[in-house]
Amino acid sequence: MKRTNTFEVRPRSESDEALLQGVIDATASFWNELTYACRQRFFDDESIWETDEFRGQYKGQLGAVGVQTVTRKNNAAWNSFFALLERGEDASPPGYWENTDDGRDLRVFVRNDSYEIQWGEYSRVEVPVGQDLKDKYNMGYFERLRLEVRGDPKWSGEQGELEIQYDEVEDTYRAYQPVTIDESELDSPLASEEAALDLGVNNLVACTTTTGEQYLYDGEELFEQFRATTEEIGRLKSKLPPEQDTSRQIRRLYRKRSRRRSHAQKALARDLVERLHDEGIATVYIGDLTGVMEPQPSPEINEKLNHFWAVTQFIDQLRSVCGEYGIQVQEKSETWTSQACPDCGEQAETVRHRETLACSCGLDGHADLTAAETLLRWNTDQQVRPMARPVRFQWDNYEWR
Ligand SMILES: [Zn+2]
CATH class of the missing domain: 3.30.420 (Nucleotidyltransferase; domain 5)
Known part of the structure; x- marks a missing residue:
């Protein structure tokens, strides 16, 4: 059974925040370019499942795993779209993360095996970033972006993919962590x-x-x-x-x-x-x-x-x-x-x-x-x-x- 822990994360310094924003911006650009390329192919009646051309381009910012995760998310969105079409339903192809009136749609996905959360008095989460961004912000090769966590986990269990959303209206970062829990806990x-x-x-x-x-x-x-x-x-x-x-x-x-x-x-x-x-x-x-x-x-x-x-x-x-x-x-x-x-x-x-x-x-x-x-x-x-x-x-x- 799945449950979701929600908590706020906070960068520890301005430089960390700039770095996090860098990851968020790169994720949005990558998503949009991927979506654009797929839409072009889709409207030209071509197969959309060839997105390798982007792998190199965003690796420096998101890391190899990050690139893979966004690609998989994007593929999943297309799969849902095709499933709807097959059922004869009215559906529109996956869209862009745009600037909308109520703020941009901004988020980062972190694969379940590539982040670590330590709960306790100084709870924190560590997420991987690409080497180019590390260089830009003077981080060591093995270092990860470390964010403070505010709030307690309600559920413990096997951790799923972490999603961090930036809320422009409130200027906060909210994290959503799905966990698979034992039925008996309920x-x-x-x-x-x-x-x-x-x-x-x-x-x-x-x-x-x-x-x-x-x-x-x-x-x-x-x-x-x-x-x-x-x-x-x-x-x-x-x-x-x-x-x-x-x-x-x-x-x-x-x-x-x-x-x-x-x-x-x-x-x-x-x-x-x-x-x-x-x-x-x-x-x-x-x-x-x-x-x-x-x-x-x-x-x-x-x-x-x-x-x-x-x-x-x-x-x-x-x-x-x-x-x-x-x-x-x-x-x-x-x-x-x-x-x-x-x-x-x-x-x-x-x-x-x-x-x-x-x-x-x-x-x-x-x-x-x-x-x-x-x-x-x-x-x-x-x-x-x-x-x-x-x-x-x-x-x-x-x-x-
Ligand atoms: Zn009385």
Whole structure:
């Protein structure tokens, strides 16, 4: 079974960064030249499987293995294309890695047997580069480009091909490492616990579990970024000539905005579900969305939910990751959970003020967490353990920390 470790990598110096960019640029040029040559042959009705002419050309930058890896990736793209054609489907031949509005498509592939990751206090990954680039950056013959790794591996097993992507929007390098793991690693021996989620916009997710864990995913930082981008879009729009309703720059900002959100959503779903899996959670209750607007349905919150956070898209994301981990998702009515006291059950006399919920029984809790806890207590047959101190996660443009 395959799983993917994702982590951030960072060059240790400006010179290392220039070197990494050199590898990335060479990979893109190589991919594009290869693709161009293949497309020419394809449109001339010739066989595309003769790409040896490029081997020498990029070896100095990518190394022999690097050249081979890009070639194989490119061949794989053509094979998929031909397979689609054979099935009579409408398909277009592999394309170029171009400058697009939302940033260039930039990445490096490293074959599974040619990189090494050392995990620990100073995690790092070493990747091979071609001799010409080594010479240019004064690296020794046996030296490799060494990058710092930020984040921990979630999975261990046989390592697959490493892919490092450069995100121009965030100016970060993200690494994706597929690993083949033992099936048995997926069986959680405890998997009988339950959790409930309260979804919102200030806190995107508040979660409580029957094991007594409480998590809060804070949406403030993301929303601030969203708001700033939206304002910038508005400013640019107001400057457009009357006959024009958009521009390249505006389209780029829209894409940047939605790309940032989907990255944060995917990362949140994965971070949360992996925590739940580790806790032995088998079932997750999600309040249906009518509850999100309680106690006062506000157009502003509604707008934020759909426009900023795209909450239904997030739920789909969450369902899919839960499915991957064998966790069942149940939507439950959430009406009143945000007003109810999880300790004594009082609903009418509680006082909700901003982030807190207070009850005459003495409860004074975080409103979103108490809502999640109430939803959990109302739906589970299990005993709920005393709640631990909540853990709050914030988005740092790369992961939830
Ligand atoms: Zn109470």
